[in-house]
Amino acid sequence: MEIVLAVMIGVLYAAGIYMILRRSLVKLILGIIILGNGANLLIFLLGRITKGRPPIIPGDLKVFAEAYADPIPQALILTAIVISFGLQSFAIILIKRAYKVVKTDDLDEMNAIDQDS
Amino acid sequence: MTQQLVIYPLLLQLFLSIILMFSWSKISWQRVISIGGGFINIAISIWLFVYIWNEGIQTVQAGNWAAPFGITFVADSLSVTLVLLTAISGLAVSAFSASSIVVARLKFGYFPIFHFLLLGLNGAFLTGDIFNLYVWFEIIIISSFVLITLGGEKAQLEGAVKYFTMNILASMIFLTAIAVLYGLTGSLNMADLSLKVAAIENRGLVEITAILFLVAFGIKAAVFPLYFWLPASYHTPPSAVSAIFGGLLTKVGVYALIRIFTLIFVGDVFLQDTILVMAVLTLISGGLGALIQNNLRKVFSYLIICHIGYMIVGLGLYTEVAIAGTIFYLIHDIVVKTNLFMVGGLIYRITGTNNIRSLGGLYKEYPLISLLIAIPLFSLVGIPPLSGFWPKISLITAAFTAENWWVIGAILFASLLTMIIIAKVWANVVWKDKVELPKRLNFRYFDKMTNIRKTQLVAPIIFLSLISLYIGFGAEHVQQLSTRVANELIDNQQYIDAVFKTGQNIKP
Numbered sequence: 122m123e124i125v126l127a128v129m130i131g132v133l134y135a136a137g138i139y140m141i142l143r144r145s146l147v148k149l150i151l152g153i154i155i156l157g158n159g160a161n162l163l164i165f166l167l168g169r170i171t172k173g174r175p176p177i178i179p180g181d182l183k184v185f186a187e188a189y190a191d192p193i194p195q196a197l198i199l200t201a202i203v204i205s206f207g208l209q210s211f212a213i214i215l216i217k218r219a220y221k222v223v224k225t226d227d228l229d230e231m232n233a234i235d236q237d238s
Numbered sequence: 239m240t241q242q243l244v245i246y247p248l249l250l251q252l253f254l255s256i257i258l259m260f261s262w263s264k265i266s267w268q269r270v271i272s273i274g275g276g277f278i279n280i281a282i283s284i285w286l287f288v289y290i291w292n293e294g295i296q297t298v299q300a301g302n303w304a305a306p307f308g309i310t311f312v313a314d315s316l317s318v319t320l321v322l323l324t325a326i327s328g329l330a331v332s333a334f335s336a337s338s339i340v341v342a343r344l345k346f347g348y349f350p351i352f353h354f355l356l357l358g359l360n361g362a363f364l365t366g367d368i369f370n371l372y373v374w375f376e377i378i379i380i381s382s383f384v385l386i387t388l389g390g391e392k393a394q395l396e397g398a399v400k401y402f403t404m405n406i407l408a409s410m411i412f413l414t415a416i417a418v419l420y421g422l423t424g425s426l427n428m429a430d431l432s433l434k435v436a437a438i439e440n441r442g443l444v445e446i447t448a449i450l451f452l453v454a455f456g457i458k459a460a461v462f463p464l465y466f467w468l469p470a471s472y473h474t475p476p477s478a479v480s481a482i483f484g485g486l487l488t489k490v491g492v493y494a495l496i497r498i499f500t501l502i503f504v505g506d507v508f509l510q511d512t513i514l515v516m517a518v519l520t521l522i523s524g525g526l527g528a529l530i531q532n533n534l535r536k537v538f539s540y541l542i543i544c545h546i547g548y549m550i551v552g553l554g555l556y557t558e559v560a561i562a563g564t565i566f567y568l569i570h571d572i573v574v575k576t577n578l579f580m581v582g583g584l585i586y587r588i589t590g591t592n593n594i595r596s597l598g599g600l601y602k603e604y605p606l607i608s609l610l611i612a613i614p615l616f617s618l619v620g621i622p623p624l625s626g627f628w629p630k631i632s633l634i635t636a637a638f639t640a641e642n643w644w645v646i647g648a649i650l651f652a653s654l655l656t657m658i659i660i661a662k663v664w665a666n667v668v669w670k671d672k673v674e675l676p677k678r679l680n681f682r683y684f685d686k687m688t689n690i691r692k693t694q695l696v697a698p699i700i701f702l703s704l705i706s707l708y709i710g711f712g713a714e715h716v717q718q719l720s721t722r723v724a725n726e727l728i729d730n731q732q733y734i735d736a737v738f739k740t741g742q743n744i745k746p
Contacts, residue, residue, distance in 0.1 A: 141407065146399070153406050160413045167421025194420070197369055201413060204376045208406060211383055215402060218387075219395040231396040 126166045133159030146216045146226040153212065157205040161198045168194025243289060244298045244313040244364060246282050247321050250275065251357035258350040268349045269336040275353070276329030283318070283325040290318045295726070295736035297366065305738050306430040312366035314733055315723045316565065320363045320493060323569060326705060327485045327576040328356045330698035334580050335478035337687070337694035338587060343389050343476065351388075355381035355482065362490050366737055368419070369426045371494065372412055375458070379405045382487060385479045386471065397471035404467035408457035415450035422447065429737035432501045432730060448503040452512070455498065459491025461550055462519040465543045469527065472542070473535035473592075477583025480535060484542050485576030489568060492549050496564065499553060500727040514554035518648040521547030525655030534592040534667070535582050537659060538575070541618065544652055545571055548633060551645055555636045561724035563632030566716055570617070570625040570709050577614040577702040584611070584695055585667060588684040590675060594663065599672025607696070608668045613703040615664060617710060619657045625709035628717065 133155055140152025171190040178185060220226055223233075254275040261267040290296060290313050300309040313321075332352065339348060358377035365371050382405075387398045420426060422443060423434040438444050453464065460468040468488070472480050503509060524544030531537045549571070552564030586592050588604065601608045613624070620626025630649060637645040677683075684692065709716050726732050 137410075141403065149399075149403060153403070153410075156407075156410050160410050160417065163414060164417040164420070167417045169421075191424075193426070197416075197420075200369075200373065204373070207380060208376070208383075208409075211380065212402060212406070215383070215387060215395070215398060218390060219399055222390065222392050222395050228399070231399060233393055233396055 122170060123166065126162060126170075130159050130162050130166060133162065144228045146220065146228065149228070150209070150212050150216060154205075154209055157201070157209070161201055161205075164194050164197050164201065168197075242298055243286055244296055244311050247279065247286065247325070247360045248357060248364065250279055250282055251353050251360060255350045255353040255357065258353060259347070262347065262350075263345065265341055265344050268344065272332040272349045272353070273329070273336060276325070276332050279325040279356075280322075280329055283322040286313060287318045287322050290315060295733060297737055306425055306427045309370050310366035310427055310429070310737055311364050312429075312733065312737060313364055314736070315719070315726055316493070316496070317363045319565070319569065319719065319723065320489075320572075321360055323572045324356060324359050324363070324486060326702070327482065327572060330576060330580070330702050331478050331482045331485075333694050334481065334583065334698040335476070337691040338478050338583050339476050340682075346388055348385070348388060351381050351384045352482070355385065359486055359490060363493060366428050367426055368416055368428055368431065371428075372409070372416060375409060375412065375490070375494075378487065378490060379409065382483065386475045386483075388479075389476070391474070394474045397474035400467045401471035404457055404464075408454045411450055411457070412454035415447055415454055418443070418447045418450065427737070428497070428501055429734040432504075432734055435502050436504075444503070445506065445508065448499075448506065448509055449512075451498050451503070452495070452509070455491045455494045456516065457491075458488070459495055459550070460488050460543050460546055461516050462523050462543075462547075463516075465520070465524070465546075468543060469531075469536055469539045472539040473533060477535070477579050477586060480538075481576045481579035481583070484538065484579050485572050488542055488546060489572055492546060492568060495550070496553055496561075496727065500556075500561070501730050501733060504730070510554050510556055513550055514642070514645060517547045517550035517554050518644060519547075520544070520550060521648045521652035522655075525652045525659070528659050529655060532594050534585065534594055534597070534663065535579065537594070537663060538578050538582060541578075541656065541659065542575060544656065545575075545618075547652060548629065548649065551649065552633055552636065555633075555640055555642070555645070557636050557639065558721070558724045558728050559632050559639070560636035561727055562717070562720040563629045563636060565720040565723045566629035566632060567626075569716060569720070570629060570706070573702050573705050573709065574614050574618050574625065577699060577706065578618065580699050580702070581611045581614055584684070584699060587682070587687075587695060590678045590681055590683065594666045596673050596675055597667045598670035600668045602672065610696070610699060610703060611668075612664070613706055614699075615660050617706045619660050620653065621657075623710050623713070625706050625713070627710070628713040629720075632717075632720075 137152045137156030137159055140148045140155060168191045171188055174189045176189045176192050223231055258268055258271055295312065295314040298311040355378060358374050358381060361374035362371055362378065365374060383402055386401055387394055422438060423431055425431055425434055435444060457464045472483055521544055524540050524547060528537050528540030528544060531540060548567045549564045552560040582592060589597055591597065617624040617626050620630055633649055634646055
């Protein structure tokens with residue numbers, strides 16, 4: 122299971138960065154989304170995967186008797202998902218506005234600001 | 239009352255943003271609330287500063303969860319200094335934006351977002367938890383996205399696309415670094431991480447994590463070779479926005495670098511050499527970049543990059559003297575850079591352009607304003623006894639002790655470049671004969687403004703110039719503060735003890 126996830130995370134990171142390096146604005150956003158998903162899965166994987174052991178102490182015990190699933194990575198991922206959701210919705214609106222104003226989705230043609238003014 | 243003092247600056251900013259949102263369309267109220275809130279913020283920050291100065295490092299454990307488990311807020315000397323500077327710059331910029339930003343922009347929630355940005359800045363400075371730091375960074379960048387795009391001009395949107403992409407990328411790298419660090423140590427509390435990272439056997443993996451942090455914060459702090467988004471975007475929004483970005487946003491990256499590399503990843507020769515090389519290249523490339531620009535605000539943008547180098551140099555040398563120089567430079571730079579962009583905005587209001595070639599004759603028309611803008615400009619160069627001079631002594635002394643001649647050369651060369659640039663700006667803007675420009679229609683020139691609006695433009699510049707003068711002439715006090723901060727950073731056991739001490743005292 123770990124190895125599958127590790128390979129998948131690698132693929133997601135590679136795909137995300139490749140997409141960010143493309144010239145199209147839409148691919149840029151897709152790249153950011155894919156990269157974000159890769160990062161979330163990475164947190165999930167590095168929190169160690171423990172199957173079927175919820176972090177709940179049985180009623181007759183004071184402490185955990187055996188290994189349990191770490192709840193923190195899931196809290197982190199939840200936070201990260203919410204944040205990246207907000208950022209991505211902003212990004213989509215931004216590229217829509219940018220497309221309407223600049224009338225191109227080619228990043229290389231967005232060079233008005235580099236000219237002397 | 240004082241137990242929760244550490245989080246008061248946060249609560250105040252949150253409260254202000256909420257109040258401001260409720261008076262969404264009442265711009266005149268918003269101006270008053272924002273400026274009034276700025277004064278209260280300074281009062282609270284001074285209170286916090288004095289308290290920490292007398293009592294030492296203070297912590298607040300969120301929800302009373304003891305140290306490594308809950309989220310900790312830590313106020314050490316560095317944090318409170320930066321919170322105080324944020325309050326000072328924040329007040330200056332809110333007064334400046336009340337007058338310089340057009341009403342159409344203010345109507346789309348400029349002030350609430352501005353205070354959310356300050357909330358994020360304060361949070362980032364005060365938190366002692368690395369994931370919490372990530373969350374504050376996100377609050378900062380989402381507010382800055384709104385501020386940078388507000389108005390929706392073509393240049394702004396183009397700049398925003400670049401700014402946005404690089405900042406999101408930095409956040410993703412930061413998140414990746416946190417994930418790896420959590421996998422290695424199982425902890426998120428920075429004091430706890432400091433202890434656990436030191437005990438890890440697998441140094442290779444630690445080094446890779448450190449490099450990930452370096453890249454993530456390097457993008458935010460705009461160090462070589464990760465700074466290219468900055469000159470592409472910082473000159474596009476209104477000057478008030480550039481002022482807060484140039485003064486504080488890149489400094490959060492520097493703060494995070496200082497925090498991470500003095501607390502968690504300490505004593506790695508390879509890392510320090512990497513930081514030094516980056517710093518030297520930042521100094522030189524930023525200075526050379528500024529030399530060839532003709533837009534006033536682009537010149538200032540490149541100067542931000544150049545002067546980030548000074549702060550990173552001190553971090554790379556990593557001695558107490560060097561860190562003291564870094565902290566002094568940080569204090570000086572926040573005030574001066576905020577002021578510079580406001581000066582740029584004032585010149586734009588007077589003449590209607592920011593192109594150096596079309597500017598001129600400022601001294602003949604406004605001699606007093608010309609004298610006023612001389613203070614931030616020459617403080618930036620560091621002509622003694624103005625404020626930029628003193629930290630360079632510490633940095634050069636530290637580099638001399640380390641026998642690192644390259645670093646000394648780069649520091650002096652960047653100083654020289656800065657001086658040439660400022661001389662060029664001064665000669666062109668102030669002394670050159672006036673260039674007749676066609677009057678722009680629908681543009682509110684400075685001389686057409688009411689007196690209140692004029693005061694709101696000039697008073698913040700006077701305020702920050704006075705603080706710059708204080709940093710220069712009262713350098714002894716600032717040096718004392720910087721030395722104390724440096725001592726706390728080098729001897730990081732003080733920080734760790736402070737975080738864990740309160741954890742033991744609190745009974746569940």
